[in-house]
Amino acid sequence: MAISPIALNAYRSAMGQTQGGMSIQKQVEGAVGSGASQTGFxxxxxNSVAEVNAEQLKKDRMVASFATGENQNVHELMIQLQKAGVAMSMTSAVRGKVLDMYRELVKMPF
Incomplete structure (x- = not known):
């Protein structure tokens, strides 16, 4: 199952902002361009799992806030629900691909 470019772009867009406001891609490009050591796999x-977790926690806070009546902004809540859902779906897809790759490696004779 190949991941479509649209889904990949949506995932990058949803996960592209870090706490400092700089996208991960720009951080990596800056690190590579400046000669700094590259991060490993x-x-x-x-970092990716931590970002997905942060999205899930933010979603939980927004749902609780909406349920208690503190926040009445349905649009932001729905956007956050979609962001968290896309992030979790992409994480599950990557996990599945990694497990498939591992199974193939185990089958290989050495």
Whole structure:
């Protein structure tokens, strides 16, 4: 199952903003361009999972705020629900691909 470019762009758009407001891609380009050491796969994976977790926590806070009547902005709530959903879907898709790759590696004779 190939991930369509539209879904990938939506995921990058949803996850593109970090706390400092700079996109992850720009941070990586800046690090590579400045000669700084590149982050490894494990660090990238940890950062991505942390961002997905942050989106989920933000969604939970917004749902609780809406349920208690503190915030009545339905539009922002629905946008956050979609962001969290897309982030989780993409994380699940990546997890599935990694597991498929691992299964293929295990099958290989050495």
């Amino acid at each position: 494990v660090d990238t994976l940890k």
